[in-house]
Amino acid sequence: MGCGQSTSASPVVAEQNGQISEESASKKVYDDRITLPNNQKFRITVSPASTVIDDEGAARARSAGVNPQDDCQQRPKTGEEGEFEQPEAEFDGGNLGLNNVEEVPRLLDSLPEGQLYEDAEFPAEDSSLYFSSRSTGDEVVWKRPHELAENAQLFVEGVSRRDVVQGVLGDCWFLSSCCAIAKEAKLIERVVPPNQPLSGDGYHGCVRFSFWRFGDWVDVYIDDRLPTKNGALFNAKCVDPNEFWVALLEKAYAKLHGSYEALEGGQAMDALVDLTGGLAERFDLAEHDQSYLFRHLYKSTVAGAFITCSRKGDWREANKADELGLVQGHAYTVTGLARPQHQTLGRPRLVRIRNPWADHVEWNGAWSDSDERWSGVDEVTRGRLGVTSLADGEFWMEFSDFCAQFEEASVCTLGPDYDNDGRVDHVGQVQQIRGEWVPGKNAGGSRNNFEKFATNPQYLLTVVDPTPDETDDDDSDKVPVLVTLMQEYRRSQRQFGIKMAQIGFLVYKVDNPIQRVPQKHFMYHYEDASSGTYINYREVAARLELKPGHYVVIPATFAPETPGHFMLRVFSAGNFTLKQLPDA
Template sequence: MDKMEVSECSIFINQEQEHAQQLTSSQIRGGVTVAHTTRRPIYKVQYTSFTLKDTTSMMQQFLRLSFGHTHTALWCSGQCTWLRAYGFQDQFPDVNVQDFYQLRDQSYTSGRLFEDPEFPATDESIYFSKKPNFKCEWKRPREISKNAQFFVEGPSRFDIEQGSIGDCWFLAAAANLTLIKNFFYNVIPNDQGFDEKYAGIFHFRFWQYGRWVEVVVDDRLPTKNGKLVYTRSSETNEFWSAIFEKAYAKLYGSYEALDGGTICEAMVDFTGGVSERIDLSRITQDSLLSIMLKAYERGSLMGCAINATADELEAETKDGLVKGHAYSVTKVKLFDFKTRRAEGQIPLIRLRNPWGQIEWKGPWSDKSPEWRYVPEDEKKKSGLTFDNDGEFFMSLRYFHSSFSELEICNLSADSLTTKTLHEEGSTRWEMSIFEGSWVIDLTAGGCGRFTESFWRNPQYLITLTDADKDDGDGKCTVLVALMQKNRRAQRKMGLEILSIGFEIFHLADPSRTPKPLTAKFLAQSEAVASSLPFINLREVTCRVRLQPGVYCIVPSTYQPNEEGEFIIRVFSETKNNME
């Protein structure tokens, strides 16, 4: 069959006849919809304006390759980055896939520096709604500094200083990333620079919904009066952080798309971990210390912030903290101390302001008198410095009372490495992952308030068999994370983040429980845990301790018939089985 233009093509697999017409009415276009109406999912594959050689056989091949297991959904927007991420370049030979090594060789051989056609040096790469109040001039690093380097004496958390866009959440996460070198070089490969084979092209890797995506960019950067507008290094000839930010902007469509976010969103994109937000007003100091020490020992990444109203954003408190601003947590440690009257240990938290300045002025700040009670060898072992670099210590007590929320990115087997930040013997979470979607009139049932439709939402069974090893109460620690897909990249299309959440139900007698759970069963059952309240974040999580047994997780949007795609991940300290 010759090439043909396909305006829309749909194929149904494992289709339940009673739902066929409903699925046909789905409004999703240009992607794959997966509807879990029964134990067997329904797949609807649609393409808009793709050129295919043989439509039917191509679609069948696509399904065969893409759905190796039965709980997969993916969004194919038609952008090369996504096609490359999911490995479909072989199925779509007409799509121009950016291969870093091939493009670098071509540019180097031709003597022409690479110019990225997918993310051009134009205004559309900077903004989609808010035009900046300056005239941007795009310059390459060697036009900014004669001695331009990718790294100066290796990567450091002090290489990152925020520019004129509100992406402190991304920069705080990037500072944490520098602390774990094997993670860092997975995201920012060490096979590029301004020396051998320099061709104006760089590449980076980001975790996106269960897969690692490579993003290629050129090194033309936005400047004003010859200086970088956005992220820069404290070393004026170091450019890894600026080019890294550009790659992240490309991933989401523009620099403006990075304006506003949570630290965990970026930390998850860098590691494949799972995020967790803790309201510090609802937790005791003892519980907070236990969570933070355990997270730090496990190599989890952490950040924090002080809530602020619109009028208080980036306002400095009298103690030197900034409201509505993201900080990196770079160390959690019990320090030995000794005074004339007492001796023991005190929990201290080290934080960094991505501005590279403005620090805490209270107890245990730089050069505060409390440090004289800490032995000199303890200070040296902790790498204690008192530079004006945005990094400082504060006690757990003041951390707990000063900050509003703590964000933790827990690492897992999906996070790629066997080493952690601190000790090779540290433990990691076990993880199960599934993908699905909410489809109008089919699997978008809304939250539990809507009793007649709630049961239509996707349902996932999880079996917990072994209790935690060290806690002694016979329970399992479980962290459930629900993440909606692609919403930041779709902001320029007018799509906002949905309010999402989930509920967890215990199945006392699984063999006699209807599958899927019915409206009557759910109405008569009380959830043992939930992610409440529903909130418009990319990812919502719930940490809970449960007895071994069988549970059902029901993810949903707040309102019925809100359409979107998601992944759901379950982390536990011991192995879990999910279906």
């Protein structure tokens, strides 16, 4: 079956005055399954097309067999994809950018006096700028920070979201993520360790960074030579000409990807995870009730989450804003949400956005910097919200306009938010297991072939009886669990990206915790939950509320015989165990 939007599992739900009724939804079954809406507390998973089976539907499935007709889809384009598409290759070690980590400290100690470090793995050459035949057309001169500023430093008076300024590179997905986490200095300093001089005593011309990569924090070393034209940086930089953490961080991230050009067209939620090690989720704005979404984003902001957003379009045609002051194919940072009291408009829902261009290109519609509506908000409140008329790329807009103009929002928390209330919940346990799909052995693909599907890796998740403080009043017998499946994405060669398969996972409740779930079970039982339609994201997730018992989690690619490495992560505020069942 080809990739596309599935028509066999379309949800059927009822509405009451524009709201979905839990009672009516629980009675509606399509193709013997039920899908709960994503804006309700009782939703099983945040992923689209997720399913949960009621007892009546499960009984019919057991008597008549099932016909799941699994489907897949391609990851949507970001609009920032480069002019040239980078070729892809299979995973082969994933050590790009890390090969010299142990050797660099020894090399620095042995440098002759007056000689500065030069990174042979990411040299000051065009090969570090581009993977394609693309050329700047001008002479590029690589210069060190102390050659560009009189008082070059990594940080000048701390860290701020206003530090980040995008250059000519189409990597606003990464820079908007940097801007988002810049509100927490400790997080930036974990990625960019402070006290690394860019001149004077202790200066070697080398800077160390740390990124979260497939379950581990790893160090990346670069030299501090930066590409310039006419004596100025043309990629990302800081507002203060003496500050260089943004430019050097972008270079380190480019090294992990093989070149600067390879940074064009990524996903903000991936960058957020790489910078924090947290959990990132994507929300398609058109698919969610605006009241629910505003409440979720507001609570997430209060709880310290990091949020980015993006618009559709082609960034190559986005060298100027549209008539509303917004840029197509562009990623922004959400820096605040509020409901201020207005003299005549009540308490409008507002959201504050920052363009990483950090200039005059700003929204000029309702609630923009100079909009007359602000005159109805008292001066103290305006000051608290930071309402200014500066040409700094930051602006307020009404939330309804935000949902109309932007396509998606990515939210990253440093711990799982089990109950979807925007607050990071206490984590009782976090476990992760790495695995591999091996063709001819356990790369079974989707349920479109039950025999092959039964060969996929299987993991036993045992949920223990909850204690009173692990539950809420509504579901006292259930334990919130968050399951994520991440596929290998670390690059091995500079000129190649990594092939990303359509991935997903299914969850089945079982009675026998010792044996694998056999093929016959899948033929007569629907899943109890899933991550949704198979898609070639780096990571997919599902929120579950599970009664105590045994469950089998089955990670799979859509196409059978697809090789790949993966990591299964399980988070819960309650007690659970996770282990792999023997291969078939």
